[in-house]
Amino acid sequence: MKRVFNLIIITFIATLSIFCPTESVSSNETIPFNETIPFNESIPSVPPPSGICLKSQVVANGTQIKTGGNPNGWCSSVIQGQIPTNEFMVSTLIIKPKDGSIVPANQNFTLSIKIINLQTGYFADPDTEYYTQPQELNEEGIIKGHSHVVIQKLTDEDEEVVPNPNILAFFRGLNDPADDRGILETEVGTDTEPGLPTGRYRVCTMASTYTHQPVVMPIAPRGSQDDCIRFIVIG
Numbered sequence: 652m653k654r655v656f657n658l659i660i661i662t663f664i665a666t667l668s669i670f671c672p673t674e675s676v677s678s679n680e681t682i683p684f685n686e687t688i689p690f691n692e693s694i695p696s697v698p699p700p701s702g703i704c705l706k707s708q709v710v711a712n713g714t715q716i717k718t719g720g721n722p723n724g725w726c727s728s729v730i731q732g733q734i735p736t737n738e739f740m741v742s743t744l745i746i747k748p749k750d751g752s753i754v755p756a757n758q759n760f761t762l763s764i765k766i767i768n769l770q771t772g773y774f775a776d777p778d779t780e781y782y783t784q785p786q787e788l789n790e791e792g793i794i795k796g797h798s799h800v801v802i803q804k805l806t807d808e809d810e811e812v813v814p815n816p817n818i819l820a821f822f823r824g825l826n827d828p829a830d831d832r833g834i835l836e837t838e839v840g841t842d843t844e845p846g847l848p849t850g851r852y853r854v855c856t857m858a859s860t861y862t863h864q865p866v867v868m869p870i871a872p873r874g875s876q877d878d879c880i881r882f883i884v885i886g
């Protein structure tokens with residue numbers, strides 16, 4: 652367990668220096684588990700202190716695990732980490748397209764979001780480092796991470812059919828640092844299919860930490876860290 656964790660830290664520091672070459676990274680920036688809390692060596696990856704992972708047979712390993720309906724899911728022992736003070740809570744607006752607007756079908760369009768209190772550009776490898784590190788703050792007390800945009804089709808006029816989170820019209824991680832106004836942009840469309848087909852859609856942001864957990868906020872009564880709007884695509 653200790654060896655594995657040390658290895659994760661080393662990998663993390665090595666990766667950070669690849670992704671963020673201008674940032675100097677000291678070991679102080681990562682808060683490790685309290686290694687003096689005893690744990691049972693013969694049970695792999697059971698976390699101190701609660702043992703919650705005893706319920707799940709499947710243990711987090713840095714990949715995005717789909718468990719095929721396993722009711723015990725899979726278990727992560729990573730602590731929540733550094734939580735910002737309420738002066739530094741993440742807040743986001745989708746600024747393009749506007750809520751309720753009409754977008755032409757099958758043509759790329761620009762999706763822009765504006766975000767405060769997230770130091771963007773921190774994006775760990777989602778295939779090997781998913782949920783592997785606690786949330787971390789920069790020297791100013793702001794979460795280091797990135798955001799995502801996800802678009803889903805709304806299938807009924809009344810908007811009472813809840814969208815299936817496995818069915819996406821578009822998804823993209825916004826991996827780069829925002830510009831100096833806090834704006835991140837992406838073009839909606841792929842090489843083979845520009846834009847979106849006709850329909851009613853919802854677009855949402857998902858702010859996350861460096862290793863993709865949803866951002867952890869200090870207080871419950873707060874403005875949402877994310878934004879969603881609806882728009883219509885007409886052909």
Ligand SMILES: *[C@@H]1O[C@H](CO)[C@@H](O)[C@H](O)[C@H]1NC(C)=O
Nearest residue numbers: 675676677678679680681790
């Ligand atoms: C790391 O933390 C220790 C203890 O708080 C401190 O003495 C040391 O200067 C810190 N190192 C860096 C590089 O910030």
Ligand SMILES: *[C@@H]1O[C@H](CO)[C@@H](O)[C@H](O)[C@H]1NC(C)=O
Nearest residue numbers: 684685686687688689699700
């Ligand atoms: C680590 O855990 C031990 C045992 O519970 C406790 O005595 C110690 O104060 C903890 N250390 C820190 C830095 O939290």
Ligand SMILES: *[C@@H]1O[C@H](CO)[C@@H](O)[C@H](O)[C@H]1NC(C)=O
Nearest residue numbers: 689690691692693694695697
């Ligand atoms: C550690 O876990 C194993 C397997 O569940 C169990 O047989 C053993 O008694 C445990 N040891 C301690 C010290 O709890």
Ligand SMILES: *[C@@H]1O[C@H](CO)[C@@H](O)[C@H](O)[C@H]1NC(C)=O
Nearest residue numbers: 708709710711712713714716
């Ligand atoms: C991670 O765990 C899942 C579920 O147990 C397993 O299917 C997958 O092969 C593991 N991947 C690695 C790289 O260990």
Ligand SMILES: *[C@@H]1O[C@H](CO)[C@@H](O)[C@H](O)[C@H]1NC(C)=O
Nearest residue numbers: 759838839840841842845846
């Ligand atoms: C649409 O945008 C995608 C990137 O999201 C790009 O790969 C593609 O070439 C663009 N298509 C056109 C027609 O501009």
